[in-house]
Amino acid sequence: MTNTLHRWSEHYAVERRPAAAPVENDYIVFAMATRTLNDDDLVAKYRTFARLALRHTPVNIGDATKGGALRPQPRLNPLAHWRRQHRPDPERVIREIDGSTTMAAVFSRFEDMEAFVRDLRDAGLGVSINISAPMEAAHRCCEEAGIKRHSVEYSLGFQGRVERLPDRVVLEIGTMCGHGMIAHNLVKKLLDWVKEGRRTPKEATQYLARFCSCGVFNPARAEQIFDKARTGTS
Amino acid sequence: MQISQYRCVACGNCIPVCPVGAIYIDPLVGRAQVNQDECVECFTCFRGMSKEHLFPPMVRAIRKVAKAFRFRFDPEPDICPTDAILPQELQWPRIVRRAFSDPQVPHESTGIHGRGTAEVKTNDVTGRVKEGEAGFVIEFGRPGVGARFRDIQRMTQRLAAAGAEFEKNNPVTSLMTDPARGLIREDILSEKVLSAIVEIKVGLEQVPAVLQIVRGVSRELDTVVAVGVSTRCDARGEDPLARLLEAEGYPTYRGKTNLGLGRVTRQAVV
Numbered sequence: 334m335t336n337t338l339h340r341w342s343e344h345y346a347v348e349r350r351p352a353a354a355p356v357e358n359d360y361i362v363f364a365m366a367t368r369t370l371n372d373d374d375l376v377a378k379y380r381t382f383a384r385l386a387l388r389h390t391p392v393n394i395g396d397a398t399k400g401g402a403l404r405p406q407p408r409l410n411p412l413a414h415w416r417r418q419h420r421p422d423p424e425r426v427i428r429e430i431d432g433s434t435t436m437a438a439v440f441s442r443f444e445d446m447e448a449f450v451r452d453l454r455d456a457g458l459g460v461s462i463n464i465s466a467p468m469e470a471a472h473r474c475c476e477e478a479g480i481k482r483h484s485v486e487y488s489l490g491f492q493g494r495v496e497r498l499p500d501r502v503v504l505e506i507g508t509m510c511g512h513g514m515i516a517h518n519l520v521k522k523l524l525d526w527v528k529e530g531r532r533t534p535k536e537a538t539q540y541l542a543r544f545c546s547c548g549v550f551n552p553a554r555a556e557q558i559f560d561k562a563r564t565g566t567s
Numbered sequence: 568m569q570i571s572q573y574r575c576v577a578c579g580n581c582i583p584v585c586p587v588g589a590i591y592i593d594p595l596v597g598r599a600q601v602n603q604d605e606c607v608e609c610f611t612c613f614r615g616m617s618k619e620h621l622f623p624p625m626v627r628a629i630r631k632v633a634k635a636f637r638f639r640f641d642p643e644p645d646i647c648p649t650d651a652i653l654p655q656e657l658q659w660p661r662i663v664r665r666a667f668s669d670p671q672v673p674h675e676s677t678g679i680h681g682r683g684t685a686e687v688k689t690n691d692v693t694g695r696v697k698e699g700e701a702g703f704v705i706e707f708g709r710p711g712v713g714a715r716f717r718d719i720q721r722m723t724q725r726l727a728a729a730g731a732e733f734e735k736n737n738p739v740t741s742l743m744t745d746p747a748r749g750l751i752r753e754d755i756l757s758e759k760v761l762s763a764i765v766e767i768k769v770g771l772e773q774v775p776a777v778l779q780i781v782r783g784v785s786r787e788l789d790t791v792v793a794v795g796v797s798t799r800c801d802a803r804g805e806d807p808l809a810r811l812l813e814a815e816g817y818p819t820y821r822g823k824t825n826l827g828l829g830r831v832t833r834q835a836v837v
Contacts, residue, residue, distance in 0.1 A: 370832075409617055482824050486704075544645070
């Protein structure tokens with residue numbers, strides 16, 4: 334699974350510009366156990382992970398087998414088109430953890446991620462903990478938390494038939510669901526709707542977040558991208 | 568995936584939701600259809616859309632009246648109003664599509680959800696990639712393009728010819744008939760998946776050569792390829808890989824960092 338590795342930013346443009354803006358609102362921390370080695374008491378370990386995350390105002394948390402804090406609604410009535418519940422439900426994520434999975438927490442501020450990593454270091458859960466973020470930020474977080482990095486994995490971006498990829502705004506939003514559950518065409522449609530004033534950036538983000546089946550989508554970053562794109566400044 | 572021809576009201580909401588664009592409205596019947604050759608069985612339409620359970624003839628009648636006056640309803644874009652999307656029972660080889668496309672189905676070969684690979688995310692516990700080694704994750708079809716195993720095999724054959732060894736605990740490797748030659752089962756070569764990952768491990772000194780092969784073969788494929796490269800850090804937490812990759816002209820802005828907080832907590836079974 335490389336669902337958070339290849340999140341697109343200007344740094345991965347085919348024709349790279351030397352001064353691409355840093356990504357400073359997208360930090361993921363996730364926990365993963367290894368079968369037969371440290372998958373004992375997994376429900377308790379993962380619930381502790383999620384509870385610790387909630388102390389530091391994550392913008393999303395998720396369970397890879399169940400979804401994120403905002404999920405599809407299987408039984409709506411027609412009033413949903415006017416009055417619909419869009420509140421994320423992190424408690425449901427925690428309640429429904431039932432064993433083997435990967436847990437993730439997404440932060441939009443470096444300080445929140447770093448505080449969470451310190452908590453995880455002290456909690457000693459025993460499962461593998463990874464940061465998926467700009468490498469410099471993860472490195473700095475480790476240094477400030479007194480952690481020596483064990484292993485690193487670099488995204489080298491996309492190659493091959495890159496002309497089959499959509500434009501940069503769609504890529505930047507769409508690749509926040511690395512499993513590919515957020516369709517590029519849906520992002521394009523919602524970008525149009527936001528530009529036409531038919532939906533707000535926040536509403537557009539809420540629709541997309543429901544499709545991410547593991548909860549690593551970053552609604553805060555998506556909302557900012559939609560907002561920039563609305564006035565054509567992205 | 569299928570769409571119930573009785574329940575579908577041709578609202579079109581499911582069309583942009585499909586990651587590979589396999590859903591369309593057939594004007595002859597006025598219902599949504601799924602292009603079965605393009606559908607990767609990712610279940611995004613079925614699981615990701617919210618649902619109402621309205622009476623289809625009533626919705627069709629309302630839509631007909633609105634259409635006559637050229638009115639257009641502005642519905643929530645992620646709702647199927649009549650719960651018309653129906654999964655079908657998948658048989659071999661089509662079942663492979665779902666195994667590689669629906670992240671909520673764990674791979675039998677690894678027990679891992681998503682694309683079924685652990686890479687270096689659990690390296691602190693498994694020790695799979697060591698200092699001086701590089702682990703490659705070569706992903707096909709992502710984002711949102713999809714890939715057929717025939718294309719994936721072109722890469723695995725070239726990598727095998729260069730002496731690469733494929734990770735045993737990997738879903739693509741488990742479908743190979745001859746890993747030494749990079750050959751994948753003949754009966755799945757035409758199957759299309761949302762994405763699939765090939766994993767190999769080489770010495771750090773071989774990284775430029777592997778990158779060259781991947782870059783060259785990628786140009787011949789009808790899909791996109793996303794590459795990740797990993798290594799074990801030294802005792803100071805530093806790694807020599809970034810400089811190596813940058814010297815080859817690749818960006819290294821983003822990635823994953825394993826913090827080394829994992830450990831074996833299960834007692835060994837004697």
